[in-house]
Amino acid sequence: MAVYTEISDDELARFIRSYNLGSLLSCKGIAEGVENTNYLVHTTKGAFILTLYEKRVDPKDLPFFLGLMEHLSARGVTCPLPVRDSEGRVLNELAGRHAALVTFLEGMWPTHPKAEHCLELGKALARMHIAGAGFALHRANALGLSGWRPLFERFSPRAAEILPELKTLIADELSFLEKSWPADLPQGVIHADLFPDNVFFIDDKLSGLIDFYFACDDALAYDIAVSINAWCFEPDCEFNAGKGRALLEGYNSVRPLTDAERKAFPTLARGAAMRFLLTRSYDWLNTPKDALVARKDPIDYVRRLRFHQTVRSIEDYGFELAR
Numbered sequence: 001m002a003v004y005t006e007i008s009d010d011e012l013a014r015f016i017r018s019y020n021l022g023s024l025l026s027c028k029g030i031a032e033g034v035e036n037t038n039y040l041v042h043t044t045k046g047a048f049i050l051t052l053y054e055k056r057v058d059p060k061d062l063p064f065f066l067g068l069m070e071h072l073s074a075r076g077v078t079c080p081l082p083v084r085d086s087e088g089r090v091l092n093e094l095a096g097r098h099a100a101l102v103t104f105l106e107g108m109w110p111t112h113p114k115a116e117h118c119l120e121l122g123k124a125l126a127r128m129h130i131a132g133a134g135f136a137l138h139r140a141n142a143l144g145l146s147g148w149r150p151l152f153e154r155f156s157p158r159a160a161e162i163l164p165e166l167k168t169l170i171a172d173e174l175s176f177l178e179k180s181w182p183a184d185l186p187q188g189v190i191h192a193d194l195f196p197d198n199v200f201f202i203d204d205k206l207s208g209l210i211d212f213y214f215a216c217d218d219a220l221a222y223d224i225a226v227s228i229n230a231w232c233f234e235p236d237c238e239f240n241a242g243k244g245r246a247l248l249e250g251y252n253s254v255r256p257l258t259d260a261e262r263k264a265f266p267t268l269a270r271g272a273a274m275r276f277l278l279t280r281s282y283d284w285l286n287t288p289k290d291a292l293v294a295r296k297d298p299i300d301y302v303r304r305l306r307f308h309q310t311v312r313s314i315e316d317y318g319f320e321l322a323r
């Protein structure tokens with residue numbers, strides 16, 4: 001579920017009146033999602049998503065996230081467009097939370113992604129990276145290399161509750177990543193959480209990207225690694241080389257990977273697995289068992305990490321990329 005904050009009818013009516021969106025017709029809480037409270041709002045001018053930002057979003061990052069959606073949208077990326085109120089503001093307050101309204105995107109996310117979806121996703125990711133160039137605001141990746149060890153230290157005494165060897169696995173892997181992390185790859189704005197539930201399709205055609213609330217500046221190829229992990233492993237955590245190839249080929253056809261990115265890919269994939277292993281482990285241990293939000297299994301990312309540890313070069317994945 002993701003309705004952490006309830007809003008009264010009066011508060012909502014007052015809020016919607018501050019936008020030039022006609023009359024309020026309906027408002028329903030959205031069960032999907034993890035981080036923030038989302039409502040689907042209909043007015044006589046159309047459908048919108050109302051987001052109330054919850055405690056894990058740092059308010060100082062909101063201009064970056066909202067500005068990025070405006071920047072990308074203006075450059076042809078189909079993503080939610082923040083709506084301005086009658087005074088030109090995109091960020092407001094509602095029910096004691098920072099709040100914004102964005103346009104509603106049609107489409108469904110693929111619950112069982114196929115290679116065709118991965119190909120489309122790869123192209124869309126590359127287009128997003130290209131469109132992100134020139135965005136004026138900056139945000140460091142709070143969940144990048146320098147954030148991993150401090151996050152690990154917050155749960156390491158309890159890591160064995162997830163898996164007896166987890167503490168050693170993470171500690172050794174962090175040492176490897178700190179020594180080997182590539183420093184000079186092409187940088188830009190990345191989505192950083194482009195999982196299937198953040199990508200919409202209509203009839204197998206990609207219709208839009210959502211959820212830019214982890215977006216930041218980082219290595220562009222790291223974003224590909226995040227998506228390879230999220231899209232190209234089967235439910236039993238077997239790597240699907242066909243899906244991986246489709247994603248990489250789609251990406252490479254729009255923005256060819258540099259030699260340095262190709263060489264660094266196995267390390268980036270290990271780092272991307274580490275990032276989600278850490279956040280999922282922390283949440284697994286700290287989300288109350290009766291919380292309405294579903295915890296995501298950290299073990300899936302232990303398996304991905306172990307797989308990437310066996311890979312030496314991008315060719316070992318079975319990718320054959322045009323140059």
Ligand SMILES: Nc1ncnc2c1ncn2[C@@H]1O[C@H](COP(=O)(O)OP(=O)(O)O)[C@@H](O)[C@H]1O
Binds near residue numbers: 032213
């Ligand atoms: N602009 C949008 N258009 C259509 N649906 C959206 C939009 N934004 C969010 N949603 C819906 O809300 C759900 C949760 O949104 P998301 O941004 O992933 O939340 P969270 O950041 O809390 O995880 C999505 O799975 C989708 O169903």
Ligand SMILES: N[C@@H](CCOP(=O)(O)O)C(=O)O
Binds near residue numbers: 033280
């Ligand atoms: N994608 C993350 C969790 C973040 O959820 P989202 O709904 O904000 O995409 C994971 O799978 O661990």
